[in-house]
Amino acid sequence: MSWDEGFAARYDEWSAAMTDDVAFYVELAREADGPLVELAVGNGRVAIPVAQATGRRVVGIDSSPAMLEQARARAAEAGVELELHEGDMRDLALDEPAALIYCPFRALLHLPTWADRRRTFERVATSLRPDGRFAWNAFAFDHRIAAALDGEHQDEPMPHTIRYAVGDNRVDIILDDGATSSLWWATKNEWLGLLDVAGLEVEALYGGFDREPFGDESREYVFVAARCT
Numbered sequence: 001m002s003w004d005e006g007f008a009a010r011y012d013e014w015s016a017a018m019t020d021d022v023a024f025y026v027e028l029a030r031e032a033d034g035p036l037v038e039l040a041v042g043n044g045r046v047a048i049p050v051a052q053a054t055g056r057r058v059v060g061i062d063s064s065p066a067m068l069e070q071a072r073a074r075a076a077e078a079g080v081e082l083e084l085h086e087g088d089m090r091d092l093a094l095d096e097p098a099a100l101i102y103c104p105f106r107a108l109l110h111l112p113t114w115a116d117r118r119r120t121f122e123r124v125a126t127s128l129r130p131d132g133r134f135a136w137n138a139f140a141f142d143h144r145i146a147a148a149l150d151g152e153h154q155d156e157p158m159p160h161t162i163r164y165a166v167g168d169n170r171v172d173i174i175l176d177d178g179a180t181s182s183l184w185w186a187t188k189n190e191w192l193g194l195l196d197v198a199g200l201e202v203e204a205l206y207g208g209f210d211r212e213p214f215g216d217e218s219r220e221y222v223f224v225a226a227r228c229t
């Protein structure tokens with residue numbers, strides 16, 4: 001299982017330190033002239049500020065009823081409109097082509113196989129306007145980080161243990177109560193291959209949310225892609 005519902009109740013706490021990405025996705029949304037769509041919208045952590053900043057409705061898709069419930073409550077509290085759909089991003093189908101489809105906080109890594117991601121990228125490509133953009137971020141696997149963290153118990157942001165299954169390019173985040181979230185990392189060439197087969201192309205690849213260039217020492221892929229011209 002890639003996302004254990006047990007994580008949902010703790011998600012606010014888990015994601016509290018992740019704030020750098022919001023301005024980046026807000027900026028892309030401001031530049032987009034048309035429908036905005038977040039894949040794996042979760043509790044609306046990014047979608048709500050995007051809707052606030054643009055004054056526009058954001059369509060959010062997520063497979064977790066518990067996360068969507070939180071997104072609904074938080075959007076109502078913030079007084080913004082989110083159009084939330086329970087569904088799998090692999091089956092993305094929109095009523096209207098999007099000007100921006102984005103997927104923050106490494107959520108594409110919850111898809112276990114390359115085929116799952118290919119299907120998602122193909123769905124994204126057919127769901128974009130001709131001038132639409134697709135943006136996402138994902139960590140770059142670093143064997144030094146893996147060696148240091150594997151099996152180590154950590155207290156922040158809440159008690160958990162991280163385990164690496166290198167043969168399956170998978171990292172399991174296991175909360176002390178047993179709730180587990182798994183991520184399957186991907187290399188730069190895998191991301192480029194996914195774009196290629198889906199008929200998309202890289203517009204920019206950054207190494208972080210300040211739009212610094214991606215380099216050998218970068219540990220985060222921040223991609224902005226567009227349909228091939």
Ligand SMILES: C[S@@+](CC[C@H](N)C(=O)[O-])C[C@H]1O[C@@H](n2cnc3c(N)ncnc32)[C@H](O)[C@@H]1O
Pocket residue numbers: 002003015039040041042043044045046061062063064067087088089090103104105106107110111
């Ligand atoms: C790390 S959270 C990200 C939530 C939000 N985008 C954010 O940035 O805070 C990952 C989310 O991915 C969702 N998810 C996992 N697999 C999914 C899938 N196949 N289709 C749609 N959502 C999925 C989970 O339910 C969870 O809400």
